[in-house]
Structures are given as C-alpha cells and as structure tokens.
Amino acid sequence: MRLKAQRRLTNKDLADQLGVSEAYMSQVTRGMRDVKLSTLDKMQREWNVTIEDLFKISESDLARIAAWRARQKKKKIPDELR
Template identity: 55%
Template sequence: MPRFKGENTANVTAKKELSELTFQERLAVGLERIKAKRGWKNKDIAAKLGVTEGYMSEVVRGMRDVKLTMLDKLTRELEVSIYELFEVSEEELAPKAPKGARRSKKKSG
C-alpha cells in the first residue's frame, strides 16, 4: 500500500523532500510516529476520536482532508501539540521497503 496518495511503491528509492509534503502527508507521518511510539493501531485512535477505523486509515495514508475541529480533537485526545502532529524529520522520509521485500545477500569473495 502506498505511504502517500499517488506514490509509486515500486520506486522505493524515491524520497520526497520536506518542502514537497502536503499537510495531509505531514499529518500522516506524525500519526504514524505517534502510533509506533505508543504501540497503537488505527482502531485505537479511531475509538478515542469517535470515528471509524476506515476514516483513520485514510487520514494515516494522507488521503483525507481533516477539519480544524478534528485536528483540535486529535491534539486533545492524543495529548500532543499541533507541532508534534505536523513535525517531520528527514529520517522519517527515508524510503521503506515494501512488506515481504528481501534483503540482497552480500557476495563473498
């Protein structure tokens, strides 16, 4: 599944620049970071916010516009700042190998 809307998963070496990210993509990265840090899934955040898991899935994939009221609710329910939701580092933009991808073996010689 693409990390962001319209992204070609076959080109895992491509990397978006920070300045090219949309607000939706920044929010997606921020939510992924929070989920990983807390060991949460989309359904956990959805339950806190009173939305469907499908809605959260679209938000986390950067495919859904989020209203200001939802951003406010996110910051309150997740107990994070708006800055934390939209903060993105270069490391977080590093390409990720698709699930099931194998590492290449080094040739001995």
C-alpha cells in the same frame, strides 16, 4: 503518524479515541484523505501535545514520505509505458 506509532496504536484504537470511523483513520494515515481540523484538535487534546507536535517531521518520516511518493508515481504510469 509518528505519534501513533510511538503509542503503538492501530487505526481502530485511534479512531475509537477520537470518535471517528476506522475507515476514515485508515484513509488519513495513508494520505488518501485530508484530516479535519476538529480531528486534529481532538488528537492534540487526547494525547496532551501541541498542534506543532502533530506536524513535526523526522528523518524517518522523510524516508516514508519518499517511498509513498515513489509508489504514487508508479501508479500513474500506464502499464504500456512501464
């Protein structure tokens, strides 16, 4: 959520702008839930950006994604095998 960070928005701010719950936005930004197309549409209209802008991936995004994947792998390994 590079654009969210650039705009210095919290999940609550974003949820209020888009008319969704803060819990939903939290789950989306943490990769626990897929974002609805209707939410993406609202987001691009609210921020006056293209859908493509919402999906652009930067170098810092790649580092954040790699760190998230590493945490997910760690969670899947049973404690007795660590």
